[in-house]
Amino acid sequence: PPGLGNWDNSCYQNCIIQGLASLHSLKDFLSAPSMNFHRLEENSTIHSLQETLLKLTDPANGGRQLWLPGKLKSMSSWQQQDAQEYFSKIMEQMDQEARKATTINSLLLGLKDIPDSNETLPDAETASHLQSLRLHNPLEGMLAQRVGCINCGYSEGLSLIPFNCLTVALGRSHLYDIRDCLDEYTKLEPIEGVQCAKCSVQHHLEGCMRMATEKKDGSSLDTFHQAVQTRVNTLRAALNDEDFSDDTLTKKCKIPKRQWVSSTKTRQAVIARPPQCLAFHVNRSVFDEMTGTQWKNYAAVQFPLFLDLDEWGLGSKVVSKPMQEPPSETPNIIPGEEAWIMNPNVTMLPNGGDQSSSEPHWRYRLRAVITHYGRHENGHYICFRKHSGGLGSDSDGDTPTQENAEASKDSWWQLSDEDVVEVSEDNVLSQGGVFMLFYEQVPVDGISVSPDQQQDHSTAEDVHITPPLTEAD
Incomplete structure (x- = not known):
């Protein structure tokens, strides 16, 4: 995959863009014709991000050094060069521009008095449904x-x-x-x-x-x-x-x-x-009340290749009740009606007693890892991300076959600005100084996960973790 040049200490921006480039759903969202993002200005965040992600995933640009466009580069903060803050600004700008695109489309769909022999305008219900789809950022849950x-x-x-x-x-x-x-x-x-x-x-x-x-x-x-x-x-x-x-x-x-x-x-x-794409931010900032300063928490964090989110999803219990009062000899029962647990003393999670996990199952596969080396006030960000290495060789978003599973094996890359090195999956999973994680939802049916990939809550003795560099290092 191509690297990104470091322009004025822009490693915190480069790693976020590289991480977003690993998400199939985001690229589909930005490129979908039904979104009508083409009606936005050419220098919008959505257009700039769309073009950048296409370049970063184009095999023709393999091994090249690219540069962030001015629109994405200007979204910085003079107070602190923080990758998560930069990610939040991009998401905020995308949401604002998506709402603007929806407003434009609503105005156009409202021109029903103008006859058009070549195009049929959707009815109000269809138009409302399309507008709701346009606003659904795959990173939003x-x-x-x-x-x-x-x-x-x-x-x-x-x-x-x-x-x-x-x-x-x-x-x-x-x-x-x-x-x-x-x-x-x-x-x-x-x-x-x-x-x-x-x-x-x-x-x-x-x-x-x-x-x-x-x-x-x-x-x-x-x-x-x-x-x-x-x-x-x-x-x-x-x-x-x-x-x-x-x-x-x-x-x-x-x-x-x-x-x-x-x-x-x-x-x-x-x-x-x-969400279709799940982003984590590990908050490593610690505020010292005695001195009024902040310092970095260097604790190592391990993470799985596959993550099932059901355990932390909203649980429910199934109740049955008569449809009429008083009931007849054989009352009509409403089957499968859900009632959320509202007792403040009982957890809402599916492991909290008389509950069942939400459907469908929420399974995610790791797509990118962002690490931070150095101290709280300065340091360097590095991105590890999945890259196909060629057209059609990465099938993480689809049901894998034996052939393309072999083609996408070990397609992990370490990207430190313009320096790009291929690394093993074990190398990625051993990065303890993780700062952000990007997962993407995958179909549950048809996916095969080997036992060694299904990591459970392991102890420090079970999994080798590369600890983050300390100030002394």
Whole structure:
């Protein structure tokens, strides 16, 4: 594969572009005619990225040195040359331009009064479907987040959060597995001292109920009981309707925020919709509270060639209920209806008891690895990526056959700017100083994975990991 020239310390940009070049789905997304990206300006990020990725995967450019176009080169930060930050800027620009392309297409599809004998405009439903496809960046997935109170059990439901990269953190250990990092990322996390609206309503309702039972003397007894009963009815209505908005509590229920009850809640975020291309960022920045400075975590991180994401996906339980009430002798049952686990004390992951893993199975194959050598404030990025080495010899996106599996064997390359060297698969998997990982989804049916490729959570004694270079090195 061609290398990229280092233009003004651009290794952090070069490695991201090389990593993106390894993703078949991204190239298809940028090149699909239905996207109508050709209506954008020629100097747009999408056009610049599309042309660059085509050049980096064109066998005719093998062994050459290429340069990033000005559009991609100018997307930098004067504060810090960070590869993940650069990746985020590219994704942000792509999303903005994709929305712009969709707006243009919507305007064009709206010109239904203009007759055209050679072209049939799609109906509104088809046009809406096409627009939704245009906006689906293959790197974009969806997280499902649930926050609930462990005291009253109330949860507002699942919040869907889009993502194009999962940032995982490291602790104090010297060796990690990316799957252990995913366990930490998706675990059920307690949060103490958080105000709970339902607990606040219940607390004030109990207080009003006690006041209603108290005996008072004087002519204002009836007036007092009427006021208390009105307050009780309002609080009960909020509980029955599960209406815990700020306006309801402060205006209707007359509960000022300073009187809201604090509780312990749990938070959990899991994969709701997996992306076609899965990007990981290993956060190696550590902030020193004593000195106010940042330093790099040099812990080694191991990662598998194949990754099954089901373990961290949104689990569900299947429930059956009658379609009518009251049921007949042989009630009609709705089969296979899913109910997400909303109990704040129970994990949403598929291994959490009465749940089953999401379908279809989410299997990914490693496509690129980005490592960082040096200290936090300076260093060098290197990319390891899959490259076909010729037309049709890499079938990672399709069901492999024996012939093309042999053709794509050992087609891993180390790219340090313009310096390109072929490396073995074992060499890639032994890189401990990983900074970013790029995976791509592959079909589950028809794929054959050998036992030695199915790595499980191994210990340091089981897998040899090349540790990242330290400051002394």
